[in-house]
Amino acid sequence: MAEIDTRGGFVKTSIREKVLILIGVTWIVGGAVAFLPVRNFLLYQLGSISPRHRELVLIVMGSVVFILVCWGFTTIAYRRTDLVTNLNLLLVSIVTMSPLLMEITLRTGIAVGHPKFRTPGLYANVLSDDDYYKLRIVWGLDNIDKGTAESANLNEFQRSSSGLAYDPILGWAYTRTPQNPLGVIADTPYVLEATEGSVLFYGDSFVGAGKLMADKIPQQLQSLLPGKTVHNFGVPGYGLDQIYLRFKQSHGHFKKPVVIIGILTVDMDRCIMKNRSRPKPYFLIKENELVLSGVPVETNNDSYLKNNPIGITSYFGAALVQFAEYLETGGNLMQSQHRRGEIERVSKRLIEGIVQEANDNSLDLRFVIFVPTSGGGWRKAFLIGEIERWGIPYLDTEPILIESMAKPRLGDFASLYYDESDHHNKLANGIIAKAIAEHFFKLPRQ
Numbered sequence: 001m002a003e004i005d006t007r008g009g010f011v012k013t014s015i016r017e018k019v020l021i022l023i024g025v026t027w028i029v030g031g032a033v034a035f036l037p038v039r040n041f042l043l044y045q046l047g048s049i050s051p052r053h054r055e056l057v058l059i060v061m062g063s064v065v066f067i068l069v070c071w072g073f074t075t076i077a078y079r080r081t082d083l084v085t086n087l088n089l090l091l092v093s094i095v096t097m098s099p100l101l102m103e104i105t106l107r108t109g110i111a112v113g114h115p116k117f118r119t120p121g122l123y124a125n126v127l128s129d130d131d132y133y134k135l136r137i138v139w140g141l142d143n144i145d146k147g148t149a150e151s152a153n154l155n156e157f158q159r160s161s162s163g164l165a166y167d168p169i170l171g172w173a174y175t176r177t178p179q180n181p182l183g184v185i186a187d188t189p190y191v192l193e194a195t196e197g198s199v200l201f202y203g204d205s206f207v208g209a210g211k212l213m214a215d216k217i218p219q220q221l222q223s224l225l226p227g228k229t230v231h232n233f234g235v236p237g238y239g240l241d242q243i244y245l246r247f248k249q250s251h252g253h254f255k256k257p258v259v260i261i262g263i264l265t266v267d268m269d270r271c272i273m274k275n276r277s278r279p280k281p282y283f284l285i286k287e288n289e290l291v292l293s294g295v296p297v298e299t300n301n302d303s304y305l306k307n308n309p310i311g312i313t314s315y316f317g318a319a320l321v322q323f324a325e326y327l328e329t330g331g332n333l334m335q336s337q338h339r340r341g342e343i344e345r346v347s348k349r350l351i352e353g354i355v356q357e358a359n360d361n362s363l364d365l366r367f368v369i370f371v372p373t374s375g376g377g378w379r380k381a382f383l384i385g386e387i388e389r390w391g392i393p394y395l396d397t398e399p400i401l402i403e404s405m406a407k408p409r410l411g412d413f414a415s416l417y418y419d420e421s422d423h424h425n426k427l428a429n430g431i432i433a434k435a436i437a438e439h440f441f442k443l444p445r446q
Helices: 013-048 051-077 082-112 130-138 217-224 240-252 303-308 315-329 338-362 378-387 396-407 426-441
Strands: 162-166 171-174 198-205 231-236 260-266 282-286 289-293 364-371 395-398
Touching: 013 051, 013 082, 013 315, 051 082, 082 315, 198 217, 198 240, 217 231, 217 378, 217 426, 231 426, 240 260, 240 338, 260 426, 282 338, 289 338, 338 364, 338 378, 364 378, 364 396, 364 426, 378 395, 395 396, 395 426, 396 426
Parallel strands: 198 231, 198 260, 260 364, 364 395
Antiparallel strands: 162 171, 282 289
């Protein structure tokens, strides 16, 4: 209660009232300030939802903010009443208990199988957290066959007709057959011959992507380089570590080939992961040397998860970490610093390993850098720095594509990617293939 100073004639504010004023201001500021980032984070994680559901989210959140702000002003205005005091004690108690309540809510939603609660991005970083892909396995989001990796997390256009199969060293690779002895992306049979004039193009799905065989970068490059044979060694989902291993395994079948290593910037993140919806190999650094680990790769996800369980102990705590990262990056995960030091250390050694392997075998080595729709960021800057340190020729596709988009009627940068997968489309692949031919093989510019 307020106290009356009989000497001065004014009312002194009690400690209880001061506390209630502070609580009221907290309700007002907390509700108003938290609305936008929380709304954006939820809509970002929910992904593609109907306009009706999107509107419902906004209405619910707007109502909560309105109630909080109104209650804040009510608390300040009626701070001397016992009812307001008691209600605020109840609300503060609920807020204090909210982490436990949120944890129970999240675990209940997960247990009953609600798809919005079973959103791995709410609890783990998609770029560099093993738990993200472990959750996909446990929740059956990829429908992975335990013996193979034929359909894991891939769009149909990313796979050749031969499909992907388990590989004890690489984790997964395209099926090797008598007609396709190296398991490359090809639609015509070939015979291995140690002849000169081969171009070996390694990478992930950015190298292998294209709805039609003729749309892919290596296949378009082949049409620009008569007299040479371009082999497409792209494999969906590969990290820099698997690209390095595939390169080491296969280049010995050719005589003095030109080797092109295609690196998507986030391939760096993948090289520190032990699982991407199925177990994969990985490298550790011991005594400043790369040590291959996790091989032979597990074929059974159940046994893998038994030995490598999900590391999340609190789903609410994990969600708070992801929310903090969302605020830090402004919703652009490409700016995330998560595990950056580890990513750069391992990637540096892998690039060194690729260069050393090429030098030891007198191979003509080149690099091509790919970026996602949100740009290359610090990862691209790191790759360029390391490649330049070794003096290896490279092609940065980002400025080339941006320059091409400046031409009339071609569209914007996003129009170079498939909407359904964020991979380069036929137009972008053609621009890149032409740039590679001009940059590495001295094809005259047209």
